Amino acid sequence: MARRPVLEFTDRGIHCPAGGFHVDPWRPVDRAVITHGHADHARSGHARYLATAGSAPILRQRLGDIVLDTLRYGETRQIGDARVSFHPAGHVPGSAQIRVEVAxxxxxxSGDYKLQADGLSEPFEPVRCHAFVTESTFGLPVFRWPDPAQVAQELNGWWRDSIASGRTPVLGAYALGKAQRVLSMLDPGIGPILTHGAIETSTEVLRRQGCRLPQTFAVMPDAQPRPDPGALVIAPPAALGSAWMRRFGPVSTGFASGWMMLRGIRRRRAMDRGxxxxxxxxxxxxxxxxxxxGAEKIFVTHGYTDIFAQWLRSRGIDADVVTTEYAGDEAQQE
Known part of the structure; x- marks a missing residue:
């Protein structure tokens, strides 16, 4: 009888039969092993959670009073007949690839990952394996990231130009990871930095973990408008164009995302700057x-799955598309 695969793709999520656990499951399970704290990978309702020590604070902040155990990067845990360990994914602070070994x-x-260093996340570390489960959020040749130093220069230049023109720059950025990366690139000597409450909450969690970030001032939904000459505002995408944003008067809107590489998406978002x-x-x-x-088998989960898998096959790599409910924190609809 053929041996079951190390991991199976089920209607609840990625399942390890030998260990009796799921990786980033999207429906309630007994034991969930979590790559990172974004909502499409870390959901409520599971009986037990296992994650990196670096992910634990944001998981507790977002999911509440959960039963959570942690491992350090590289530390192994025997779960049933499976050996499990976490390895840096470089996506956001505490994010991990999950290595599962059976016989x-x-x-x-891999969860979500990036190779470009950001000074906040633990740098991506390749892990040798027989099979690799990868995202493909930006799995097209057009997506090639510029030097972060260049992006920082553009951000700070836009901030100065907006203030000089009498407008408040309001930048859209995802609340966990992207917003803090933007913060690390800003020049606080230009003026105060204001943040939406959702961003401030995640920022405070990461500050307590040792992430060095400039001072910020939270703008809560019920706060009265106040004059903040020279300020830059960072808000999650859903807050752009909302009543919350109108308190800042004339604004210049910007958006930080890999999607800003595509001119059509920049136009649809109607942003002043991308x-x-x-x-x-x-x-x-x-x-x-x-x-x-060095994997012999690749499973492509979310993003440009069909195109990317076809590309891999054209390179002689055995690749299949797997349907999941992961969206990626930079899903175009956000």
């Missing part, structure tokens, strides 16, 4: 990461 066969679930900045791997990064695993 000498190794599979790795900044190409992503916490996901670009096209060269995806290809390099997959090559460094």
């Amino acid at each position: 000498g066969e190794v599979w790795v679930v 900044f190409v900045l992503s916490d996901h791997a670009d096209w060269p990064g995806l290809n390099l990461a997959i090559g460094e695993t």
